[in-house]
Amino acid sequence: MTAFVLVSDTFTGGWVWEETAALLRAAGAEAYPVTLTGMGDRRAEAGPGTGLETHIEELVGLVDGITAAEVVLVGHGYGLYPVFGAADRRAGRVARIVSVDTGPPGPGETAVRSVPDPEVRELLAGRPDAPVPPPAPGTWSRWGSVEGVPAEALVRLESEAAPQPAGTLTEPLRLTGAAAALPTTGVLCAANGQSIAMVEMAVASGPPQFRVFTEERFRFFELATGHWPMLSVPAELAEVLLSAAAGEGHRATPPEGDGHEQPSHLLPFLLDVPERPRERVGRVDLHLPDAEGPRPAIVFVHGGPIAVDQRPTPRDTPFFLGYGRYAASMGAVGVTVDHRLHGLADYARAADDLAEAVELVRADPRVDGERIALWFFSTGGPLAADWLAAPPPWLRCVAATYPALAPLPGWESVEPRFRPVDTVGTADGPPVVLTRAGLEHPVFTATVEAFLTAAKERGAHVEVVDAPHGHHAFELVDPTDESRAVVARSMRAVLARLGD
Incomplete structure (x- = not known):
């Protein structure tokens, strides 16, 4: 027999699993929906010492009392942190870990790093012992999509939510590696x-931590619902959990012909460009050209979300070092920025960081502040919306390379203002240089097509540069002559708009 231990996300308790647990039991399994200390209807039990370690010890005690042959630990959101901690200490008793709509945490990580609400991260940064209040009614989507949750369940979610003990989010997860192969x-x-x-x-093209998902031990299922499947589709979730316990599911595989030993974001830039003097001011790096007088500047804008502790940060990766140096070698000031897009709810903060960086650059005497271009990459694309909606006269060009030009499916926590498809052509703005990857992921392609349709309808000028055989991040994963020519053409197009 299989026993499922069901651990819920922040602010909630075992009640969210009621329907799923009943269906698991009806299928012949054991099910243990857990309400941890200080959460849900156990809120009164929270004390100054209640933290992640408290919750791990509770789960370990529960696992020790289960007699079923197989134990499957299921974590939803924050619940995955104590699940991993308990699995590490009882690896011999745990048959499988199931992560519901949450990425697996690593050793030493704190749950706050994956909190989607930037206000909560700020609260805990200033007051690390302060309990985190639950979302106000109507704002739960900041913590994950509530699509599919029945109205009565959403009311209960809001009414029974309890403050989250701070230590559960700020204590680092201690792992020995015992459960690493589960x-x-x-x-x-x-x-x-x-x-x-x-x-x-x-x-295929993301940060290095994703490569682990191609290992044999990982399997995936997909549900067409929001962040709370135990409330929106409890029957489908129960079926998936039973299938997961049986070892079923989709296995991710590296793309054919992928011979890269390094993570893709650390692969060398495809052009051999000379180093230029680089100056760092806060979040901003300036790659300086060998030229007299104030020069135009190109500000390169990375995507995300980027983990708070990711190293190297974007501006120190070969990719942005390459673009910054390339711009400088062509006579412009190449600017790279480490903005704080650490979660989907951080686009407003990242936009503020970008605006601050641009003003810093324009104030530099080596920069011609009347000739600025902004160049957005990948999921940095939504940050272009503000500049297209209200373009300043000194913004001579907006460039975007394999961008998302609207929030991707399910990105409900991204504010509506970050939709370049809605703002392109609504003001008398600068021309756009749009570089497309011919082998792009469909979710990105859909936003680009919608953007081009909107631009045509509104009379906006867009120059399209195509990389027919290029994938997302083709500068790194497809270092071909075609890709080099595309990068060169895109750079020339941007420089032409800067009058250089």
Whole structure:
């Protein structure tokens, strides 16, 4: 027999699993919906010492009392942190870990790093012992899509939510590695922006942590719902959990012919460009050209979300070092910025960081402040919306390379203002240089096509540069002559708009 231990996300308790647990029991399994100390209807039990370690010890005690042959630990959101901690200490008793709409945490990580609400991260940064109040009614989507949740369940979610003990989010997860080889299943909620297609995309061209998902021990399922499948589709979730326990599910595989030993974001830039003097001011790096007098500047804008502790940060990767140096070698000041897009709710903060960086650059006496271009990459694309909606006269060009030009499916926590498809052509703005990857992921392609349609209808000028055989991040993963020519053409197009 299989026993499922069901651990819920922040602010909630075991009640969210009621329907799913009943269906698991009806199928012949054991089910243990857990309400941890200080959460849900146990809120009164929280004390100054209540933290992640408290919750791990509770789960360990529960696992020790289960007599079923197989134990499957299921974590949803924050619940995955104590699940991993308990699995590490009882690896011999745990048959599988199931992650519901949440990425697996690593050793030493704190749950606050994956909190989607920037206000909560600020609260805990200033007051690390302060309990975190639950979302106000009507704002739960900041913590994950509520698509599909029945109205009565949403009311209960709001009314029974309890403040989250601060220590559960700020204590680092201590792992010995004992559970590192345990089979793990990811249940992805498509309406919350998670999907098998996105996993495959991340494996192919994303940060290095995604490559682990190609290992034999990982399997994936996808549900067409929001972040709370136990409330929106409890029957489908129960079926998925039973299938996961049986070892079923989709396996992610590296793309054919992928011979890269390094993570894609650390692969060398495809052009051999000479180093230029680089100056760092706060979040901004300036790559300086060998030229007299004030020069135009190109500000390169990375995507995300980027983990708070990711190293190297974007501006120190070969990719942005390459673009910054390339711009400088062509006579412009190449500017790279580490903005704080650490979660989907951070676009406003990242936009503020970008605006601050641009003003710093324009004030530099080596920069011609009347000739500025902004160049957005990948999921940095939504940050172009503000500049297209209200373009200043000194903004001579907006460039975008394999961009998302609207929030991707399920990105409900991204504010509506970050939709370049809605702002292009609504003001008398600068021309756009749009570089497309011919082998792009469909979710990105859909936003680009919508953008081009809107631009045509509104009379906006867009120059399209195509990389017919290029994938997302083709500068790194497809270092071909075609890709080099595309990068050169895009750079020339931007410089032409700067009058250089």
